[in-house]
Amino acid sequence: xASTSTGKIYVLKNSFTAAAKILALINNGGTSLSMIxxxxxxxxxxxxxxxxxxxxxxxxxxxxxxxxxxxxxxxxNGVQSVNLELASTGEYSGQYWRxxxxxxxxAYPYRLSNNFTGPNAHLDVYSDTFAAHLAGGDYTGQxxxxxxxxxxxxxxx
Numbered sequence: 001x002a003s004t005s006t007g008k009i010y011v012l013k014n015s016f017t018a019a020a021k022i023l024a025l026i027n028n029g030g031t032s033l034s035m036i037x038x039x040x041x042x043x044x045x046x047x048x049x050x051x052x053x054x055x056x057x058x059x060x061x062x063x064x065x066x067x068x069x070x071x072x073x074x075x076x077n078g079v080q081s082v083n084l085e086l087a088s089t090g091e092y093s094g095q096y097w098r099x100x101x102x103x104x105x106x107a108y109p110y111r112l113s114n115n116f117t118g119p120n121a122h123l124d125v126y127s128d129t130f131a132a133h134l135a136g137g138d139y140t141g142q143x144x145x146x147x148x149x150x151x152x153x154x155x156x157x
Contacts, residue, residue, distance in 0.1 A: 004049055004058060004099050004146065005049070006048070006049045006050060006051055006058070008048070008148050008149070009046050009047070009048050009063065009148070009149040009150075010046070010047045010048065010049075010146040010147060010148055010149060011023075011038075011041060011045055011046065011047065011146075011147050011149060012047055012144055012145070012146060012147075013038070013108070013144065013145045013147060014035075014108060014124075014125065014140070014141050014142070014143055014144050014145070015105055015107065015108040015140045015141075015143040015144075016125060016127070016139070016140040016141035016143075017035050017125070017130065017141075019038055020037070020038055021035035021036060021037060021038055021130060022035065022036060022038045022041065022045050023035055023036075023045065023047070023125075023132060024036045024040075024042070024044045024045035024062075025044040025045075025062050025064060025065070025086055026044075027044045027064065031069075031085040031086045031087065032084075032085060032131065032132075033071070033084055033085070033086070033131070033132035034125070034129065034130050034131045034132060035125050035130035035132075036130075041149075042064075043062065043063040043064035044062055044063075044064045045062070046062060046063040046064075046149055047060055047061065047062055047063075047146075048060075048061055048063065049061075050067060052095075052096050054096055054115060056098050057096035057097060057098050057115055058096075058097055058098070058099070059071070059089065059095050059096070059097065060097055061089075062086065065086060067089055068088065068089055069086040069087060069088060069089060070086065070087065070088075070089045070095040071084060071085075071086060071095065071097065072084065072085055072086065072087035072092060072094045072095045073094030073114055073116045073117055073134065074094075075094065075116070081094075081116065081117055081134070082117075082121070082133045082134040082135065083133060083134075084123075084132050084133060084134065092116070093114070093115040093116040094114055094115070094116035094117070095114070096114055096115035096116070097112055097113070097114050097115075097123075098112070098113055098114070098115075098119075099111075099112055099144075099146070100112075100113065100119070102142075102143060104138070104143065105143045107145060108143035108144055108145045109143075109145065110143070110144045110145065110146065111123075111142055111143070111144070112142075112144055114134075117134055120136050121134040121135065121136055122134065122135060122136070122137075122142040123142065123144065124139060124141040124142045125141040126141075127141070
């Protein structure tokens with residue numbers, strides 16, 4: 001099980017977009033998530049974790065919305081649920097996320113899965129839109145790094 005801290009603020013990067021993009025709430029009145037330019041660090045792209053009652057699972061929140069909203073899986077009622085949103089925080093298994101060690105890439109050591117869809121559906125992004133979703137397999141968009149916000153370096157290149 002990966003080591004995470006509920007006392008830190010993070011940006012989330014994946015190996016598909018590398019240092020160029022970070023995961024953020026797309027704050028156009030909606031609740032969807034996508035990768036944005038890493039130079040645009042803002043409260044919608046700063047994340048923190050809170051513990052759940054299930055060992056090794058956490059809720060993910062943005063600084064912009066605080067603990068009132070958590071990263072959640074949209075329940076598509078029997079259809080394979082792959083879509084994500086920020087939703088009102090509650091005791092929902094789609095809001096329980098775990099950070100598993102994934103030793104295939106030291107720079108992006110985590111695989112994120114949730115309690116609703118299970119350990120074989122991982123946080124990923126689409127290659128064309130960079131929108132966040134869940135997918136099985138082992139793709140570069142599923143390898144994540146939690147970078148403490150106090151160590152984020154913004155570059156112009």
